[in-house]
Amino acid sequence: MTVAPTNADMSVSKGPAGAQDNAPRRVSFDLKQSGIYIALALLVFGFTVATGGDLLAPQNLSNIIVQYSYILVLAIGMVLIIIAGHIDLSVGSVVAATGAIAAVLMVNWDLPWPIAVIATLAVGAAIGAWQGYWVAYFGIPAFIVTLAGMLLFRAVTYMILGNKGIGPFPDEIRTLANGFIPGFMGNIGLGALGGADLFSIIVGVVVVVALAFVQWRARAGRISYNQVVDPMWLFLLKVAGPAVLVMFLVVQLARFRNLPWVLVLLAVLVVGYTFVTNRAVFGRQIYAVGGNLQAATLSGVKVKSVVFWLFVNMGVLAAVAGIIFAGRLNLAGPTAGNSFELDAIAAAFIGGAAVQGGVGKVVGAITGGLIMGVINNGMGLLGRAPEEVMLFKGFVLLLAVAFDVWSKRRTARAK
Amino acid sequence: MTDTILRMSGITKTFPGVKALQDVNLDVRRGEIHAICGENGAGKSTLMKVLSGVYPHGTYEGDIEFEGESCQFSGIRDSEHRGIVIIHQELALASNLSIAENIFLGNERSKRGWINWNETNAAADTLLRRVGLNESAVTHVLELGVGKQQLVEIAKALSKDVKLLILDEPTAALNDEDSAHLLNLLRGLRDEGITCVIISHKLNEVMGISDRVTILRDGKTIWTDEIENLSEEKIISGMVGRDMEHRYPEHESTIGEEALRIEDWTVYSPTQPDRALVRKANMTLRRGEIVGLAGLMGAGRTELAMSVFGRSYGVNISGRLIKDGIQIQARTVREAIDHGIAYATEDRKRYGLNLIEDIKRNISAAALSKLAKGGWVDGNEEFKVANEYRASMNIKAPDVGAIVGKLSGGNQQKVVLSKWIFTDPDVLILDEPTRGIDVGAKYEIYTIINRLADEGKAVLVISSELPELLGICDRIYTLSAGRITGEVPRAEATQESLMTLMTKEEQEVAP
Numbered sequence: 001m002t003v004a005p006t007n008a009d010m011s012v013s014k015g016p017a018g019a020q021d022n023a024p025r026r027v028s029f030d031l032k033q034s035g036i037y038i039a040l041a042l043l044v045f046g047f048t049v050a051t052g053g054d055l056l057a058p059q060n061l062s063n064i065i066v067q068y069s070y071i072l073v074l075a076i077g078m079v080l081i082i083i084a085g086h087i088d089l090s091v092g093s094v095v096a097a098t099g100a101i102a103a104v105l106m107v108n109w110d111l112p113w114p115i116a117v118i119a120t121l122a123v124g125a126a127i128g129a130w131q132g133y134w135v136a137y138f139g140i141p142a143f144i145v146t147l148a149g150m151l152l153f154r155a156v157t158y159m160i161l162g163n164k165g166i167g168p169f170p171d172e173i174r175t176l177a178n179g180f181i182p183g184f185m186g187n188i189g190l191g192a193l194g195g196a197d198l199f200s201i202i203v204g205v206v207v208v209v210a211l212a213f214v215q216w217r218a219r220a221g222r223i224s225y226n227q228v229v230d231p232m233w234l235f236l237l238k239v240a241g242p243a244v245l246v247m248f249l250v251v252q253l254a255r256f257r258n259l260p261w262v263l264v265l266l267a268v269l270v271v272g273y274t275f276v277t278n279r280a281v282f283g284r285q286i287y288a289v290g291g292n293l294q295a296a297t298l299s300g301v302k303v304k305s306v307v308f309w310l311f312v313n314m315g316v317l318a319a320v321a322g323i324i325f326a327g328r329l330n331l332a333g334p335t336a337g338n339s340f341e342l343d344a345i346a347a348a349f350i351g352g353a354a355v356q357g358g359v360g361k362v363v364g365a366i367t368g369g370l371i372m373g374v375i376n377n378g379m380g381l382l383g384r385a386p387e388e389v390m391l392f393k394g395f396v397l398l399l400a401v402a403f404d405v406w407s408k409r410r411t412a413r414a415k
Numbered sequence: 416m417t418d419t420i421l422r423m424s425g426i427t428k429t430f431p432g433v434k435a436l437q438d439v440n441l442d443v444r445r446g447e448i449h450a451i452c453g454e455n456g457a458g459k460s461t462l463m464k465v466l467s468g469v470y471p472h473g474t475y476e477g478d479i480e481f482e483g484e485s486c487q488f489s490g491i492r493d494s495e496h497r498g499i500v501i502i503h504q505e506l507a508l509a510s511n512l513s514i515a516e517n518i519f520l521g522n523e524r525s526k527r528g529w530i531n532w533n534e535t536n537a538a539a540d541t542l543l544r545r546v547g548l549n550e551s552a553v554t555h556v557l558e559l560g561v562g563k564q565q566l567v568e569i570a571k572a573l574s575k576d577v578k579l580l581i582l583d584e585p586t587a588a589l590n591d592e593d594s595a596h597l598l599n600l601l602r603g604l605r606d607e608g609i610t611c612v613i614i615s616h617k618l619n620e621v622m623g624i625s626d627r628v629t630i631l632r633d634g635k636t637i638w639t640d641e642i643e644n645l646s647e648e649k650i651i652s653g654m655v656g657r658d659m660e661h662r663y664p665e666h667e668s669t670i671g672e673e674a675l676r677i678e679d680w681t682v683y684s685p686t687q688p689d690r691a692l693v694r695k696a697n698m699t700l701r702r703g704e705i706v707g708l709a710g711l712m713g714a715g716r717t718e719l720a721m722s723v724f725g726r727s728y729g730v731n732i733s734g735r736l737i738k739d740g741i742q743i744q745a746r747t748v749r750e751a752i753d754h755g756i757a758y759a760t761e762d763r764k765r766y767g768l769n770l771i772e773d774i775k776r777n778i779s780a781a782a783l784s785k786l787a788k789g790g791w792v793d794g795n796e797e798f799k800v801a802n803e804y805r806a807s808m809n810i811k812a813p814d815v816g817a818i819v820g821k822l823s824g825g826n827q828q829k830v831v832l833s834k835w836i837f838t839d840p841d842v843l844i845l846d847e848p849t850r851g852i853d854v855g856a857k858y859e860i861y862t863i864i865n866r867l868a869d870e871g872k873a874v875l876v877i878s879s880e881l882p883e884l885l886g887i888c889d890r891i892y893t894l895s896a897g898r899i900t901g902e903v904p905r906a907e908a909t910q911e912s913l914m915t916l917m918t919k920e921e922q923e924v925a926p
Contacts, residue, residue: 221795222795224795227795228814275791279792280791281784281787281791282790284779284792285783287769287776288769288776291772292765292766292769292770294765295765295768295769295780297727297748298727298748298758298767299748299780300747300749300781302749358771358772359771
């Protein structure tokens with residue numbers, strides 16, 4: 001086998017057993033997981049060509065992130081709930097309700113914004129606790145509880161706002177939702193690319209180095225325990241690939257204005273939740289509950305409490321999204337967040353989560369969300385009508401899950 | 416009688432990584448009961464799936480000849496059309512439908528798309544009488560026990576004018592009475608001219624019912640022989656490829672202090688809260704001792720065990736648990752585990768394992784906190800622990816990242832045992848620890864049980880197989896209708912004496 005670091009080489013070996021014989025361990029990615037990254041890459045490539053490069057232009061990249069940040073925040077919470085084998089249809093309404101509450105606290109009551117934000121997050125947690133109680137302790141299917149929640153919290157929004165919106169929001173909130181980190185260090189020249197913000201570039205380099213360091217340490221740890229690790233070339237590729245992506249994104253953003261605050265928030269959430277799902281006891285218990293509820297119960301996992309806290313978590317993240325969304329529009333409106341739940345659910349499923357539960361990844365859901373964001377944005381740039389965008393997104397969702405089912409059936413046959 | 420109804424020749428079936436079947440030959444004579452024996456993973460189920468078209472023509476090599484004609488089935492409907500019906504180990508009935516609806520599912524008695532209910536129910540009643548099931552055709556399947564459901568499956572097969580009936584482990588989940596009824600029914604069907612192929616682990620059944628036996632081992636046919644020439648020992652040696660002098664490892668227990676005492680334990684049914692499933696049971700488990708719990712199905716064995724294990728089954732539980740001389744409360748599974756009690760379930764796929772996860776995450780599932788600091792799991796330590804268990808329990812898998820759902824039954828059971836041993840329990844309750852496991856792996860499980868006792872743990876083994884209890888236990892309790900009816904040291908116990916106690920009705924105690 002020639003060592004050619006191409007995508008084809010890294011995908012699951014399709015041949016019969018002979019090809020693997022006694023190799024220490026198949027050098028392969030999960031076809032299902034790598035599939036969505038390839039899909040995102042293809043979409044980005046296609047739209048970049050179709051838009052003559054506009055998709056990856058500095059300002060447009062910044063727009064995609066700022067415009068879809070709240071969906072991505074919701075997708076993080078949603079994928080955890082889906083892993084546990086549940087669903088949350090109410091998040092769109094919760095976004096609206098928490099946005100309205102934030103507006104009342106900040107605009108009508110004139111509370112200092114940090115207090116208002118904390119209070120809004122607490123309301124989100126309370127909403128999550130309400131739904132979590134009915135799902136986990138009372139035993140009503142989440143589909144029903146959150147369908148009811150969808151109506152209830154939309155109604156609450158209307159009761160708070162009436163038929164009008166509340167705004168404008170304090171500057172800090174608007175900056176969080178729409179603004180950029182100030183350029184502390186001025187610009188540097190990047191030759192043909194023109195000027196870019198130095199501080200952003202430094203942040204980018206620090207992030208890349210930190211990611212590489214964490215991965216290298218994990219690899220060293222695995223080696224010290226005699227675990228099989230990827231060969232060096234593949235390891236370097238796995239470190240270098242994301243590093244190149246991060247640096248590309250950072251440079252492009254630095255050329256436009258700077259790093260958006262929501263990107264920073266999102267990055268913190270993604271890293272934090274990835275750690276929780278991979279390494280925390282709580283994260284493991286989510287997978288255990290979704291994988292086999294009875295087995296988890298009989299293993300001493302407090303399954304009700306796990307599900308309850310997942311909904312609380314979802315409520316808090318919905319409140320985060322609610323604040324960002326209202327801040328971005330500078331107005332808390334009664335129709336805010338309409339059908340956000342569908343985008344968040346679609347993101348999780350496109351990202352490889354399984355309907356039966358037990359399977360899914362935070363990074364996958366983010367990728368799924370980005371796929372939808374790129375489709376929205378790319379088709380928008382091309383001047384396509386909204387119904388065409390919807391049509392395309394619908395097919396992508398169906399295809400993604402069909403691919404999932406197909407690959408599962410293929411492995412089942414191979415048994 | 417030498418008319419051959421089925422001839423499978425040179426069947427080879429390859430999956431990525433394994434040759435499941437290699438040049439397998441099987442001849443079945445018309446009107447015989449033909450048993451296929453082999454360890455788990457020997458290829459019995461694969462062979463039957465090839466025969467019934469689950470693996471369609473073209474995905475295997477070799478020929479199938481049925482009633483003298485070469486067959487190329489493209490699916491299960493094809494083979495059923497020819498009169499070959501397979502009844503799988505896991506019954507495939509729709510529990511919310513009636514018996515009649517299930518019997519004619521996919522084969523409805525209808526005219527132009529409209530179902531004729533009178534004909535459906537009448538035909539179903541006839542079939543039910545034929546299989547000796549005394550139930551109305553409109554009864555919902557969920558109201559039936561496993562034994563009766565099995566009969567419904569057979570009635571369903573009969574409705575399709577079956578010529579060759581294949582039964583995969585038909586009595587695995589049945590009690591003795593239901594098993595006996597089923598086997599009698601098969602004899603009756605044979606006399607009517609229906610040919611049967613039966614896959615079974617229960618060798619006494621094989622000896623009792625079959626005309627000929629074919630042995631599969633490692634995907635190959637070993638031999639086929641008339642039952643007159645065979646004995647259980649001979650079948651076992653064919654299956655395992657070696658003579659098995661002793662089915663149970665030699666063991667001398669060193670019995671220590673009392674570990675757990677159960678006093679006046681009473682449990683009520685969660686669905687019928689006025690029905691007691693366990694009545695004033697008293698039991699004592701001692702360190703280093705292997706204690707058996709014998710009882711027929713429905714006697715309350717699992718209910719007793721699970722209610723002790725953190726009240727994970729039953730309502731209105733009363734009684735006392737005394738651990739190491741001190742009364743304890745174990746109101747949740749977590750509390751039970753923390754008190755050093757472990758329970759390995761009888762249904763490992765449904766209640767014991769997360770089948771879509773890998774070996775290491777299953778092993779760590781019940782004691783994750785032992786691998787965690789401040790809520791964060793140390794993945795490397797987990798890998799190390801799992802690898803130690805893979806070695807000490809002889810779990811056959813390429814590595815501890817292997818998905819548990821793809822392991823054989825014996826290896827899955829070893830994962831379950833590893834999970835519970837890792838919680839470091841003082842008392843281990845093993846519910847049917849060798850169910851659905853082949854002979855070789857059973858021996859390994861017995862060895863593990865002995866080792867646990869030698870380490871000073873108290874072990875309670877629940878089993879439907881009396882020879883197994885007699886083979887490994889130091890002392891055996893019998894349970895009948897929720898009451899402990901006997902406590903017998905191994906030396907005094909025989910299958911007959913246990914069975915007498917297990918069927919004893921105890922009326923003298925007021926309810």
